[in-house]
Amino acid sequence: MADRPPLVVTCGEPAGIGPEVIAKARLAAPDIPFVVIGNPDHFQGLGCPVDVVETPVSASQHGLSVLAHDIPGPRVPGRPDPAQAAGVISAIARAVDLAQTGAASGICTAPIHKKALKDGAGFAYPGHTEYLSALGGDADVVMMLACPDLRVVPATIHIALSEVPRALTPDILETCLRVTHAGLRRDFGIAAPRIAVAGLNPHAGEGGTMGTEELTWITALVARLAPELGCFGPLPADTMFHAGARAGYDAAVCMYHDQALIPIKTIDFAGGVNVTLGLPFIRTSPDHGTAFDIAGRGMADPTSMVAALRMAWDMVGRRQGLALV
Numbered sequence: 001m002a003d004r005p006p007l008v009v010t011c012g013e014p015a016g017i018g019p020e021v022i023a024k025a026r027l028a029a030p031d032i033p034f035v036v037i038g039n040p041d042h043f044q045g046l047g048c049p050v051d052v053v054e055t056p057v058s059a060s061q062h063g064l065s066v067l068a069h070d071i072p073g074p075r076v077p078g079r080p081d082p083a084q085a086a087g088v089i090s091a092i093a094r095a096v097d098l099a100q101t102g103a104a105s106g107i108c109t110a111p112i113h114k115k116a117l118k119d120g121a122g123f124a125y126p127g128h129t130e131y132l133s134a135l136g137g138d139a140d141v142v143m144m145l146a147c148p149d150l151r152v153v154p155a156t157i158h159i160a161l162s163e164v165p166r167a168l169t170p171d172i173l174e175t176c177l178r179v180t181h182a183g184l185r186r187d188f189g190i191a192a193p194r195i196a197v198a199g200l201n202p203h204a205g206e207g208g209t210m211g212t213e214e215l216t217w218i219t220a221l222v223a224r225l226a227p228e229l230g231c232f233g234p235l236p237a238d239t240m241f242h243a244g245a246r247a248g249y250d251a252a253v254c255m256y257h258d259q260a261l262i263p264i265k266t267i268d269f270a271g272g273v274n275v276t277l278g279l280p281f282i283r284t285s286p287d288h289g290t291a292f293d294i295a296g297r298g299m300a301d302p303t304s305m306v307a308a309l310r311m312a313w314d315m316v317g318r319r320q321g322l323a324l325v
């Protein structure tokens with residue numbers, strides 16, 4: 001791959017397992033160039049040498065190269081410090097700036113604690129996905145969770161379950177299908193994606209006897225878009241994730257967060273990756289959170305962080321290859 005700037009990794013919640021999995025990923029994947037944005041002190045004592053750099057291009061691949069960022073106070077595993085919230089948030093914005101100016105090839109975000117950021121700094125977004133969309137110019141984005149055996153995209157994300165039927169509109173579902181289709185082609189190299197669409201209701205509504213959304217609009221929308229986007233359904237969600245069903249599609253678009261995330265985190269929690277499709281820059285994240293219950297105990301599994309870094313770096317290469325054709 002021609003010389004490309006490294007990835008930039010945001011530190012996430014210092015009290016979580018982010019620093020630990022970042023340090024372990026540095027040692028596990030020396031072939032992937034990345035620099036971390038955070039407080040260098042928060043990465044000491046994690047089994048990896050730490051050096052402070054001024055720009056991403058100075059990153060080492062044998063130790064943790066950190067772009068120092070103002071996130072005050074010590075790292076206390078399991079105990080988020082409200083005084084650190086503003087710095088955690090601004091580190092994400094700084095990463096976006098580096099990616100959008102070309103100083104970094106893409107972003108991998110370590111887990112944030114959504115409530116800690118809301119309580120500590122009035123974070124106005126439900127999570128990274130919505131914040132990154134705003135930073136990316138209010139781009140139409142989707143949150144994909146991907147592992148070798150499954151890719152899922154929830155059409156609605158961080159809202160109460162009771163809000164889903166109201167939030168799930170034809171425009172939302174069509175945009176989700178279009179962004180998913182484009183991402184499968186561009187970033188996963190699938191020329192003609194097959195997209196399975198889950199029903200909202202049990203048994204996909206059972207002919208209208210268990211809910212009517214499938215009859216009133218979902219089925220017609222999927223049929224209208226099928227020739228262009230390779231989508232089919234709506235399917236009963238409880239029988240679309242077994243191995244045989246998964247062989248019939250490249251991604252599953254689901255109607256709400258847990259309908260999508262339960263199957264993938266059941267199949268491959270260790271190896272799953274959260275990838276935001278539709279942004280004007282590459283962004284991945286591990287599929288796990290801050291894991292306060294194990295933070296600081298050296299137990300965190302870095303597999304998902306490594307997979308997120310590798311997916312981002314692979315996307316850089318694929319896009320570079322596309323750019324060269």
Ligand SMILES: NC(=O)c1ccc[n+]([C@@H]2O[C@H](COP(=O)([O-])OP(=O)(O)OC[C@H]3O[C@@H](n4cnc5c(N)ncnc54)[C@H](O)[C@@H]3O)[C@@H](O)[C@H]2O)c1
Nearest residue numbers: 110111112113114115285287288289290291293294300301
């Ligand atoms: N990418 C992200 O920023 C992201 C992703 C998911 C959750 N979160 C946030 O993290 C916080 C905690 O969320 P949660 O408790 O629902 O999920 P979680 O993933 O933090 O933890 C769930 C369980 O999985 C275990 N676990 C998680 N990652 C692990 C790892 N790498 N190795 C070993 N065990 C691991 C934890 O110990 C815990 O028992 C919440 O604020 C949530 O919103 C952030």
Ligand SMILES: N[C@H](C(=O)O)[C@H](O)COP(=O)(O)O
Nearest residue numbers: 127128129130274285287288
């Ligand atoms: N919904 C994701 C999950 O449960 O894995 C997670 O919260 C990440 O969301 P953001 O990347 O938007 O923070």
